[in-house]
Amino acid sequence: MTFPELLKADAAQVxxxxxxxxxxxxxxxVVQAMRYxxxxxxxxxxxxxxxxxxxxxxxxxxxxxxxxxxxxxxxxSLVHDDLPCMDDDDLRRGLPTVHVKWDEATAVxxxxxxxxxxxxxxxxxxxxxxxxxxxxxxxxxxxxxxxGMVLGQALDIAAETAPAPLTLAEITRLQAGKTGALICxxxxxxxxxxxxxxxxxxxxxxxxxxxxxxxDDILDVEGDEAATGKRVGKDAEAGKATFVSLxxxxxxxxxxxxxIAEAEAALLPYxxxxxxxxxxxxxxxxxQS
Amino acid sequence: MTFPELLKADAAQVxxxxxxxxxxxxxxxVVQAMRYxxxxxxxxxxxxxxxxxxxxxxxxxxxxxxxxxxxxxxxxSLVHDDLPCMDDDDLRRGLPTVHVKWDEATAVxxxxxxxxxxxxxxxxxxxxxxxxxxxxxxxxxxxxxxxGMVLGQALDIAAETAPAPLTLAEITRLQAGKTGALICxxxxxxxxxxxxxxxxxxxxxxxxxxxxxxxDDILDVEGDEAATGKRVGKDAEAGKATFVSLxxxxxxxxxxxxxIAEAEAALLPYxxxxxxxxxxxxxxxxxQS
Numbered sequence: 001m002t003f004p005e006l007l008k009a010d011a012a013q014v015x016x017x018x019x020x021x022x023x024x025x026x027x028x029x030v031v032q033a034m035r036y037x038x039x040x041x042x043x044x045x046x047x048x049x050x051x052x053x054x055x056x057x058x059x060x061x062x063x064x065x066x067x068x069x070x071x072x073x074x075x076x077s078l079v080h081d082d083l084p085c086m087d088d089d090d091l092r093r094g095l096p097t098v099h100v101k102w103d104e105a106t107a108v109x110x111x112x113x114x115x116x117x118x119x120x121x122x123x124x125x126x127x128x129x130x131x132x133x134x135x136x137x138x139x140x141x142x143x144x145x146x147x148g149m150v151l152g153q154a155l156d157i158a159a160e161t162a163p164a165p166l167t168l169a170e171i172t173r174l175q176a177g178k179t180g181a182l183i184c185x186x187x188x189x190x191x192x193x194x195x196x197x198x199x200x201x202x203x204x205x206x207x208x209x210x211x212x213x214x215x216d217d218i219l220d221v222e223g224d225e226a227a228t229g230k231r232v233g234k235d236a237e238a239g240k241a242t243f244v245s246l247x248x249x250x251x252x253x254x255x256x257x258x259x260i261a262e263a264e265a266a267l268l269p270y271x272x273x274x275x276x277x278x279x280x281x282x283x284x285x286x287x288q289s
Numbered sequence: 290m291t292f293p294e295l296l297k298a299d300a301a302q303v304x305x306x307x308x309x310x311x312x313x314x315x316x317x318x319v320v321q322a323m324r325y326x327x328x329x330x331x332x333x334x335x336x337x338x339x340x341x342x343x344x345x346x347x348x349x350x351x352x353x354x355x356x357x358x359x360x361x362x363x364x365x366s367l368v369h370d371d372l373p374c375m376d377d378d379d380l381r382r383g384l385p386t387v388h389v390k391w392d393e394a395t396a397v398x399x400x401x402x403x404x405x406x407x408x409x410x411x412x413x414x415x416x417x418x419x420x421x422x423x424x425x426x427x428x429x430x431x432x433x434x435x436x437g438m439v440l441g442q443a444l445d446i447a448a449e450t451a452p453a454p455l456t457l458a459e460i461t462r463l464q465a466g467k468t469g470a471l472i473c474x475x476x477x478x479x480x481x482x483x484x485x486x487x488x489x490x491x492x493x494x495x496x497x498x499x500x501x502x503x504x505d506d507i508l509d510v511e512g513d514e515a516a517t518g519k520r521v522g523k524d525a526e527a528g529k530a531t532f533v534s535l536x537x538x539x540x541x542x543x544x545x546x547x548x549i550a551e552a553e554a555a556l557l558p559y560x561x562x563x564x565x566x567x568x569x570x571x572x573x574x575x576x577q578s
Contacts, residue, residue: 025435030443034435080401085393104374105446108397112369113435115401119408120430123423130420134412137426141409146314146323146402154319157394 003279010050010067011043013060017068021121033098033110034117037075040093042287044212044280045070045186051276052190052201065124066136066189072121073144074182076114079107081153115144128193135192143181152177165241172210179216180209187277203266204277211259212284214252217242221249224288256285292568299339299356300332302349306357310410322387322399323406326364329382331576333501333569334359334475340565341479341490354413355425355478361410362433363471365403368396370442404433417482424481432470441466454530461499468505469498476566492555497570500548503541504574506531510538513577545574 018038025031046067053063082089082097090100099107155174187205191198223232244252263281267274307327314320335356342352371378371386379389388396444463476494480487512521524531533541552570556563
């Protein structure tokens with residue numbers, strides 16, 4: 001299987017798991033909004049969970065609930081980030097955002113329930129012994145809370161009214177929280193499920209997460225609205241400091257490429273078994289959306 | 290110790306645990322808002338956790354993180370419920386609500402991080418074996434998600450635009466989600482921590498939770514704004530169906546008293562050891578706030 005085929009196959013599996021998780025729920029707007037928010041996307045985080053699990057000999061059906069959990073968590077963060085009081089976005093993955101299609105109250109509640117769903121999915125007995133599932137819960141809570149993703153988001157909001165644009169060190173810290181922590185958890189998940197040392201995967205994911213964000217900043221400058229499915233040029237418009245505004249386009253690209261080389265090097269201990277994760281790293285800086 | 294003294298002592302312990310959980314966090318508005326939202330309140334849910342634990346011979350320091358978790362979860366729900374797009378409340382526990390004191394974005398994020406904090410607290414090794422902690426995580430996720438608290442909140446929103454006022458059965462279902470599920474989890478927590486049968490505590494909590502909501506509806510009619518720390522008369526103003534509007538004041542009071550008798554009866558298997566939980570039940574319908 002080529003990398004895009006593998007990504008697509010993994011995405012289909014995680015979609016089926018997410019659909020099953022919401023089967024039998026009341027057909028209320030909040031549940032419809034949850035289903036809507038769980039459609040589409042690259043499913044890169046789910047892929048990292050499933051492939052880091054495979055790397056440790058764990059079959060997809062023993063890891064799928066963890067892959068679904070991180071996508072539910074990610075979906076919650078997008079629904080809340082898009083709210084008028086936050087980034088005020090009306091387009092996501094080429095479709096109206098949840099508060100545009102329904103209303104703000106439904107978007108707040110759907111996001112809340114998607115976060116809860118993420119933790120509920122991690123309790124699935126199919127993921128193995130209780131202590132390993134609990135390690136996943138603890139890790140996801142750390143990655144997404146006030147010292148992880150929410151910290152990054154709060155730093156982002158603070159930057160909007162800061163007297164000076166952020167420095168490179170400050171942006172790196174912001175992004176380590178905002179996107180890095182969840183990518184890190186995803187890549188480590190396979191090792192946690194296997195009770196193995198997650199250190200090589202953590203090193204891989206740290207470099208990958210930062211490269212991912214730099215690529216996002218590049219896409220906001222060079223990207224095509226039709227391909228990305230969201231508005232482009234927003235950062236420059238808002239006068240926001242980004243890796244591109246701080247480093248320039250060429251240096252930003254060079255930095256992203258160096259990080260991908262670093263990510264690949266971190267996977268050396270796994271040899272050939274890490275091919276899919278290496279392909280994911282290359283994909284991150286070549287993607288058009 | 291009298292019941293109010295015990296409630297106060299338990300509340301002080303849980304506050305200390307919550308303070309410790311946020312110690313060392315960055316001093317950002319979102320963290321200040323989390324601390325603010327975690328102040329005050331009756332701490333009835335924490336009390337139920339600590340007392341149901343004591344009932345099973347589990348000391349408070351082995352249950353305190355679960356008590357703190359449910360208060361963090363409850364605080365998240367209040368911060369989000371108070372948002373302009375939800376109940377649009379500007380007063381809570383006698384103080385400005387989070388979005389009034391800070392802003393909406395900070396309120397959304399602080400609520401999000403408080404939910405995460407709840408699950409993080411349940412991973413505390415002091416709570417005992419991994420399988421019991423995981424049972425608490427799974428139970429809290431069920432109680433608070435789209436088939437628990439969020440379901441109740443969504444039904445509440447749907448009721449606002451429904452063609453006819455809710456029936457007694459519909460209000461009972463709504464409240465079972467909105468306030469009942471979390472009260473149930475709290476009372477069962479001690480049994481889950483001990484690996485014991487939670488059935489008697491569940492029966493107690495179901496009756497208690499419903500009585501609690503009826504008492505809330507009565508307070509909205511008869512209560513004093515200074516004592517409750519929130520606006521009163523809101524439900525009648527909004528033309529909302531409540532237990533009082535459906536049953537009348539006298540019948541609502543009689544129903545709450547019958548439920549408290551039912552709650553007490555459910556605790557018979559525990560004998561004298563259940564005195565604190567019985568006192569809590571009596572408190573619920575006599576409270577002024």
